Amino acid sequence: MTGLVVFVEEASARVVAEVLAERLAPGKPVQVIPHEGKRDLRISFPRKIRAWRHPPQMRFIVLHDNDQADCRNLKASLAGLVPEQQRDRTIIRIVMQALEAWYLGDESALRMAGLITQR
Secondary structure: OOOEEEEEOOHHHHHHHHHHHHHHOOOOOEEEEEOOOHHHHHHHHHHHHHHOOOOOOOEEEEEEEOOOOOHHHHHHHHHOOOOHHHHHHEEEEEEOOOHHHHHHOOHHHHHHOOOOOOO
């Protein structure tokens, strides 16, 4: 059975990814791994993908906030971190400015509440 591992930046993104996974693929094996921010995600996900052994057909998704970056450059940079032998089983997805804004739909309200910052 092929499973799915989703790498996210923080615990709040984990909650969103788990809810979406359950709605989009009920009963399918999905593991969401949160990190301690962008830096930790960038350092950690390539090692974890490289070391993954079971099941051998595992698929991976890396979710990364845009945070005002150039989406194409950011995606290319992250794709370059994926181990070559796993590139055909790994998808990089750039979430709009912040996952919370994408999920809730109101970036300006989140910014005013201090939940996301201007970069």
